[in-house]
Amino acid sequence: MQRIAQPGRAEQTINKSRFIGAAEACADEREVMALFRRLAAEHPSAHHLAFAYRLKTPQGLLQRCHDAGEPSGTAGKPILQHLEGKDLVNACIAVVRYYGGINLGTGGLARAYGNTARMALEAARLEPYVEMAKLRLTVDYGRWEPLAREVERLGGRVLDKDFGQRVTVLAVAPLAEAAALRERYGDG
Structure with missing residues (x-):
């Protein structure tokens, strides 16, 4: 496709x-x-x-x-x-x-x-065409920038971010990479 x-x-x-x-x-x-x-x-x-x-x-x-x-x-x-x-x-x-x-x-x-x-x-x-998946990940502040860079490197993008005690990120990334991102950065 x-x-x-x-x-x-x-x-x-x-x-x-x-x-x-x-x-x-x-x-x-x-x-x-x-x-x-x-x-x-x-x-x-x-x-x-x-x-x-x-x-x-x-x-x-x-x-x-x-x-x-x-x-x-x-x-x-x-x-x-x-x-x-x-x-x-x-x-x-x-x-x-x-x-x-x-x-x-x-x-x-x-x-x-x-x-x-x-x-x-x-x-x-x-x-x-690359099928994309929405991800909501919650990470510590020190892992926020590496996560954003990796999402961009994979061809995805950060849609929204919320800076609280931790950083909650809403992103889209290739479906084939979604499980690996969840595993590396957790799923909040």
């Missing part, structure tokens, strides 16, 4: 219709909807905003696509195929269309949406 490490944008014009693609990482449906609202605000006079997304959830893989008023299967599905083809998770691709007055036909629409999605993905930077 892969994820989008850096967003990508692409644009093309086909028979006077302008297609703008955006590929971004989205951790959940709330972030997906925020992306759609942002694109709709950036392009208030656009005719269509088609999309597809794939999210890894505790219940499994959630994927959705939407044709945004285009003929069934001509917009959302071609976009989704690129997410599936790259085995992307926690990713969304949206394609905005400004209608240029010339009908593209169902095949032309599917190619236009699919190619714009592909171009947006090519402009993005992808990296392997």
Whole structure:
């Protein structure tokens, strides 16, 4: 599996219709909807905003696509195929269309949406997906900085810290490393 490490944008014009693609990482449906609202605000006079997304959830893989008023299967599905083809998770691709007055036909629409999605993905930077786990660890003050450095070295990050009699740290780290971190630093 892969994820989008850096967003990508692409644009093309086909028979006077302008297609703008955006590929971004989205951790959940709330972030997906925020992306759609942002694109709709950036392009208030656009005719269509088609999309597809794939999210890894505790219940499994959630994927959705939407044709945004285009003929069934001509917009959302071609976009989704690129997410599936790259085995992307926690990713969304949206394609905005400004209608240029010339009908593209169902095949032309599917190619236009699919190619714009592909171009947006090519402009993005992808990296392997690493499943993360949340950890709450309580350590003595002398072990706080080594813990923070190790979490960062593993590709995780400290989300919150509370300095009381001891330091309570909320962090995310790769799931494969979570047990070892708990063993080394305790679990509070």
